[in-house]
Structures are given as C-alpha cells and as structure tokens.
Amino acid sequence: MERIPILRMGNFLLVTIQVDMHDRLALQLQDDLTQRIAEWGSTGVLIDISTLEIVDSFIGRMLANIAAMARVLDAETVVVGMQPAVAITLVELGMSLTGVRTALNVESGMELLYELRGAFRPESEDEISQA
Amino acid sequence: MARQRVRQWALELRFTLVDQTKLVTAASELARNTLDHGKGGQMVMDVVEDSVKTGLRLAFEDDGPGIPDISNALRDGFTTGGGMGLGLGGSKRLVNDFDIQSEVGKGTRVTVVRWK
Numbered sequence: 524m525e526r527i528p529i530l531r532m533g534n535f536l537l538v539t540i541q542v543d544m545h546d547r548l549a550l551q552l553q554d555d556l557t558q559r560i561a562e563w564g565s566t567g568v569l570i571d572i573s574t575l576e577i578v579d580s581f582i583g584r585m586l587a588n589i590a591a592m593a594r595v596l597d598a599e600t601v602v603v604g605m606q607p608a609v610a611i612t613l614v615e616l617g618m619s620l621t622g623v624r625t626a627l628n629v630e631s632g633m634e635l636l637y638e639l640r641g642a643f644r645p646e647s648e649d650e651i652s653q654a
Numbered sequence: 655m656a657r658q659r660v661r662q663w664a665l666e667l668r669f670t671l672v673d674q675t676k677l678v679t680a681a682s683e684l685a686r687n688t689l690d691h692g693k694g695g696q697m698v699m700d701v702v703e704d705s706v707k708t709g710l711r712l713a714f715e716d717d718g719p720g721i722p723d724i725s726n727a728l729r730d731g732f733t734t735g736g737g738m739g740l741g742l743g744g745s746k747r748l749v750n751d752f753d754i755q756s757e758v759g760k761g762t763r764v765t766v767v768r769w770k
Contacts, residue, residue, distance in 0.1 A: 543657065546686075577657065577675055579682040580740040608675040616679060616744035617730050 535567040567636040573604030603632035680745035692716025709769035720758040
C-alpha cells in the first residue's frame with residue numbers, strides 16, 4: 524500500500540509530504556506517526572509540506588490532529604515550508620492551524636525542535652535510519 | 655481527481671498563483687462535500703466571460719440527501735460529518751460568486767465562479 528515514509532533522526536521523526544495528499548493517505552500517515560512515536564519514544568516530529576500546492580480543511584485538520592496526538596505522546600510537532608499562497612488560502616478558509624508550531628524551512632524547524640526538547644544531536648549518519 | 659483538472663484550467667487561464675490555490679482549494683472542499691454528503695456526484699467546469707473579465711466556473715452536483723438548512727450549513731463550525739465545518743463557508747470566501755441550491759431528498763448543486 525502507498526505510504527508516506529517516516530525518517531528517524533535521533534529522537535526526532537522527519538516526514539516530507541511530496542505527493543498530492545488524498546484522504547486515505549493522510550489518515551495512514553496519522554496512524555503511522557503515532558505508532559512510531561510510541562515505538563521509538565520520539566520527542567519531536569518535523570513535517571515538511573514545501574511541495575504541497577494546496578492544504579484544504581481536511582489536510583489542515585490532519586496536521587492539527589497529528590500535533591495534538593504527538594503532544595499527548597510527549598512529542599512536539601513542527602510544520603515547515605508552507606508556500607505563501609497556501610498560507611493565504613488556509614487563513615481565508617478559516618483555518619489558522621492554532622496549536623501547530625510552524626517554521627519557514629527544515630533548518631529552522633530542526634532548530635526549533637532542538638530548542639524545545641534540547642535533545643541530543645545525532646553524531647553520525649549511522650543514526651539516521653528509515654522506517 | 656477534481657483538483658488536478660481545476661489546476662490545469664486555472665493555469666491555462668493564467669490565474670495568479672494565489673488565485674489558483676484558492677480555486678483549487680475551494681474545489682477540493684466542494685468535491686469532498688459531494689462525495690461525503692452527497693454520496694458522489696459530478697463536477698462541471700467551464701470558462702465564463704462578461705464584457706471585461708474571464709472567470710472559471712465550477713458546478714458540483716449530487717443526488718444526495720440535500721441540505722435542510724442552508725444558512726446553518728454555511729456557518730463556520732457547523733458540521734454534520736464530524737469535520738471542522740469549514741468546507742462550505744470557507745470555500746465561499748475563496749471564490750467571488752457562490753450559489754447553492756438544495757432540495758431535501760433530491761440533491762444539492764453548488765456553483766462557484768472565480769474571476770481573473
């Protein structure tokens with residue numbers, strides 16, 4: 524079945540959403556992420572949506588849900604890379620993603636996670652593994 | 655899916671990126687309504703022109719249960735489907751013209767236009 528890959532980097536999980544998200548895929552990601560957080564004890568989740576051309580209320584809700592579920596599992600979520608046109612549309616739609624932390628790009632998103640969790644930084648490439 | 659076709663047409667009409675994004679997002683919301691509430695239906699897309707401007711018109715039609723109280727359905731936060739209740743009201747804000755007709759037991763038709 525089609526799945527969005529979840530990368531593990533030290534205590535953090537990285538997800539890059541590069542495909543046009545359809546609803547089933549979004550729900551699958553929600554399930555997979557919560558599983559991984561519980562399994563690996565991850566303390567941070569970074570979701571890169573820089574290639575997403577639209578975020579509608581369904582996907583917005585999925586992002587908010589992931590952040591809420593992760594928080595309950597003691598992990599912080601940062602959504603990074605939203606395109607300006609998507610941001611304009613999302614706010615006009617009525618969704619301001621309250622409760623979801625955001626950063627402009629992957630780099631500042633990672634910095635924010637380190638700041639929030641003060642977690643150890645992975646020393647070598649060996650510690651990066653794929654789910 | 656509906657989103658790709660709308661994007662393609664909006665590109666051909668040379669909508670700005672923000673307008674494209676708004677229109678495609680509105681189409682996504684309305685198509686989801688048609689599927690979730692209307693039990694499936696169809697989208698008809700055409701180019702409309704008046705004396706000064708060009709626009710893209712999308713019509714979503716279903717033979718579903720219809721909407722008993724349209725003004726309620728348009729209100730943000732009102733939902734019967736367990737979502738956020740932003741679909742109808744939100745997509746109305748993303749387009750220029752918005753028309754909804756619905757008859758209980760017969761179905762619903764939503765027509766929107768985004769002018770360039």
